[in-house]
Amino acid sequence: MIDIHSHILPKVDDGAEDIEMAIEMAKIYLENGIKTVVATPHYFERNIFTAKENTKKILEDLKIELDKEGIDIEILLGNEAYISMDLVKDIEEGYLSTLNGTRYLLVELPMLDIPLYVENVIYELLLKGYVPIIAHPERNAKIIDNPNILYNFIKKGALAQLNLPSLEGKYGEKIRETAEILLNHNMIHFLGTDAHGSIRKSPRVSKALEILKTVVSDDDFHSLTSNNPILLLNDENIRIKEPIKYNAKKSFLSRLLPSKKAEGI
Numbered sequence: 001m002i003d004i005h006s007h008i009l010p011k012v013d014d015g016a017e018d019i020e021m022a023i024e025m026a027k028i029y030l031e032n033g034i035k036t037v038v039a040t041p042h043y044f045e046r047n048i049f050t051a052k053e054n055t056k057k058i059l060e061d062l063k064i065e066l067d068k069e070g071i072d073i074e075i076l077l078g079n080e081a082y083i084s085m086d087l088v089k090d091i092e093e094g095y096l097s098t099l100n101g102t103r104y105l106l107v108e109l110p111m112l113d114i115p116l117y118v119e120n121v122i123y124e125l126l127l128k129g130y131v132p133i134i135a136h137p138e139r140n141a142k143i144i145d146n147p148n149i150l151y152n153f154i155k156k157g158a159l160a161q162l163n164l165p166s167l168e169g170k171y172g173e174k175i176r177e178t179a180e181i182l183l184n185h186n187m188i189h190f191l192g193t194d195a196h197g198s199i200r201k202s203p204r205v206s207k208a209l210e211i212l213k214t215v216v217s218d219d220d221f222h223s224l225t226s227n228n229p230i231l232l233l234n235d236e237n238i239r240i241k242e243p244i245k246y247n248a249k250k251s252f253l254s255r256l257l258p259s260k261k262a263e264g265i
């Protein structure tokens with residue numbers, strides 16, 4: 001698996017507190033079979049700590065330390081960009097990092113709301129050749145209430161990334177349930193750990209991946225864990241499955257039946 005959402009960079013945001021914790025996280029990644037990670041520190045309005053100039057330097061320093069320790073892991077640069085009307089400008093003026101310098105940008109929404117300008121931001125990014133990837137939509141209160149908000153964003157051209165801990169119920173039952181709904185409706189294209197530290201939010205994924213196997217088809221499992229992130233890191237086009245509109249009534253009925261890997265609910 002490739003992790004496209006990680007706060008492994010030390011002393012940048014609320015992720016790894018120091019270089020030791022970042023090294024510890026790297027070891028856990030390798031134990032969990034993850035050899036490629038995109039570091040995505042929170043980006044908010046040109047904050048100097050999480051802007052490219054700073055994160056690039058911190059990543060270089062971390063790589064030197066990992067080399068010294070003999071830890072063979074690939075860490076690439078990105079950001080988790082808080083939604084704003086300035087994202088295109090911030091990329092083009094060199095403040096904001098897309099994922100590994102590709103066309104793909106990880107975009108964070110507020111937890112409780114969907115600002116009115118989200119569609120405009122998606123439109124503007126796409127117009128300039130960038131592809132927004134909505135980070136952990138299953139955690140957004142409005143999308144939990146109405147998964148079709150995400151359906152509309154995907155129809156407009158956005159993609160979405162699921163946090164693996166959501167599948168384990170680590171953020172609560174509602175979010176776990178939404179994670180499954182989004183997966184079953186072809187609304188998830190990438191996975192991330194959103195790991196922040198070695199203990200508090202660690203990059204351990206084996207349990208979540210086992211759960212994922214019971215939720216999606218083998219083909220989709222392969223796309224999510226491997227195919228899609230590889231295409232992303234190579235800045236290639238990703239052909240996605242048509243998203244399925246969520247129908248709350250139908251889903252309620254389907255839950256009464258013991259359906260595994262339910263598609264087209």
Ligand SMILES: [Fe+2]
Nearest residue numbers: 005007080194
């Ligand atoms: Fe994050």
